[in-house]
Amino acid sequence: DVKVTQSSRYLVKxxxxxxxxxxxxxxxHENMFWYRQDPxxxxxxxxxxxxxKMKEKGDIPEGYSVSREKKERFxxxxxxxxxxxTSMYLCASRMGGPMSNEQFFGPGTRLTVL
Amino acid sequence: DAKTTQPPSMDCAEGRAANLPCNHSTISGNExxxxxxxxxxxxxxxxxxxxxxxxxxxxxSLIITEDRKSSTLILPHATxxxxxxxxxIVRANTGANxxxxxxxxxTLSVRP
Numbered sequence: 070d071v072k073v074t075q076s077s078r079y080l081v082k083x084x085x086x087x088x089x090x091x092x093x094x095x096x097x098h099e100n101m102f103w104y105r106q107d108p109x110x111x112x113x114x115x116x117x118x119x120x121x122k123m124k125e126k127g128d129i130p131e132g133y134s135v136s137r138e139k140k141e142r143f144x145x146x147x148x149x150x151x152x153x154x155t156s157m158y159l160c161a162s163r164m165g166g167p168m169s170n171e172q173f174f175g176p177g178t179r180l181t182v183l
Numbered sequence: 184d185a186k187t188t189q190p191p192s193m194d195c196a197e198g199r200a201a202n203l204p205c206n207h208s209t210i211s212g213n214e215x216x217x218x219x220x221x222x223x224x225x226x227x228x229x230x231x232x233x234x235x236x237x238x239x240x241x242x243x244s245l246i247i248t249e250d251r252k253s254s255t256l257i258l259p260h261a262t263x264x265x266x267x268x269x270x271x272i273v274r275a276n277t278g279a280n281x282x283x284x285x286x287x288x289x290t291l292s293v294r295p
Contacts, residue, residue: 111287114285
């Protein structure tokens, strides 16, 4: 079974802190994604990566950066956390190629910024 | 990717079929229709996808209209565990880096 794991289920940080959210997948998938989910807004794509060291902005990249140094790991970085970044963060991965269909999601990290 | 429109919520009785509608009137010829669902406190889960023909798997059936401007996800015998938010998404499969764009989805409540 494909497994997407996220480093923490719950995280509490203070305003201004640098925050790292880690995601690891074990199926050699080329594509990886970071979303945030907020009540009433659904899932919104922050960044995605379709290969090592490659990244593309999603719909709401402001305030975030990402790192993909190894194929299996995709990190989301909040350089200086703010209270409006309190949210559920979901990582996902998908096989590369035009016929790849299923996107696999991790369990999510609920981040609270105080 | 084309935008989709879903009603915000619906309910159905346990054991009955749940028919979840989705409009995607601006879908283009190379875009597929995908359905995912998200059970409370979990990440979204893939259900099914299709291009123009109707599709069925062990979880659900997908009916796409002939003009492809709308589709219906059918859960043939809904159970309480099917209570979730269901997302209808259209996405082109061309290009290795094509992405899914989730809307707000439809909340399905299955009542006993």
